[in-house]
Amino acid sequence: MIDDSNFLQQEQTVNLIPHTSQLIPQIAVVGAGTMGNGIAHVFAQARFAVTLIDVNVQQLDKAIQTISKNLDRQVAKGSLTENDKATTLNNIIIETDLSLGVKDAVLVIEAATENTELKLRIFKQLDEAAPKSAILATNTSSISITKIAAATSRPAQVIGMHFMNPVPVMKLVEIINGYATTKEVTDTIVGFTRQLGKVSCVVNDYPGFIANRILMPMINEAIYSLYEGVAGVEAIDNIMKLGMAHPMGPLQLADFIGLDICLSIMNVLYQGFGNQKYAPCPLLVNIVAAGNLGVKSGEGFYAYSAGRKELVVSERFMKFL
Secondary structure, rough: OOOOOOOOOOOOOOOOOOEEEEEEEEEEEEEOHHHHHHHHHHHHOOOOOEEEEEOOOOHHHHHHHHHHHHHHHHHHHOOOOOOHHHHHOEEEEEEEEHHHHHHHOOOOOOOOOOOOOEEEEEEEHHHHHHHOOOOOEEEEOOOOOHOOOOOOOOOHHHHEEOOOOOOOOOOOEEEEOOOOOHHHHHHHHHHHHOOOOEEEEEOOHHHHHHHHHHHHHHHHHHHHHHHOOOOHHHHHHHHHHHHHHOOOOHHHHHHOOOOHHHHHHHHHHHHHHHOOOHHOOOHHHHHHOOOOOEHHHOOOOOOOOOOOOOOOOOHHHHOOO
């Protein structure tokens, strides 16, 4: 659910077999941003051969460093060995050429930002570059799978595969059938998800699917509660954490997701259903317009700085306390 606005992402799947230098990679992850490196991580750890693709070499290097650090955390916790870490990293190849990276794909997963026009352009490129037998999946959290599929010559082979952030930790993959998606394709993706050690939930293609159709209106309502002066940032979050056993309050979660992403998804819901209850809160609109996007920009409902672990309410919202 984190913004990968500068990156495209794709993946390709094979049977669970060890990676060797002779093995042609069949998992392609296009885009080395937060979601892309997380998806590459879990496939490589499951002993799939992975190609991580990005036009930016520095971003690829950063992604490998991130994967390595996340693997170190798993080693420190005892869930992986040093040999497992080395094998996982050896299963990942980096590539800057999209066509080369996807030419042998079995499954391609796109995970660019929540921008419909961008996704349509990407899928047209994927349709041309990937084998005709390849499944094309999108990591979108809200945009119509059916509309994306219509940009290709293979709509029956297009599906949603919505990973949660952080990908190595979160167990859920929301699988979304487009209007034309075949049962065979759905069953294949469910099988791949199981091999990753994750749990799949299959849903149909309506705005927001299930995860964000329920989550985003809750976050939007929390923002409205702040906007209308019902309660302050900490009170709203603590009520949901302590009263409803949520691990993270809705305003903190919105910062973590990215307030621009939250706004984008609310707009998808609002436009898709034409119902006023999905209209984004004016406060959310203003915060995004001001460039305060949450964790990634250093400020949202909370203020963030390197090395500080405690939550500090943004100064602009102190008056609500």
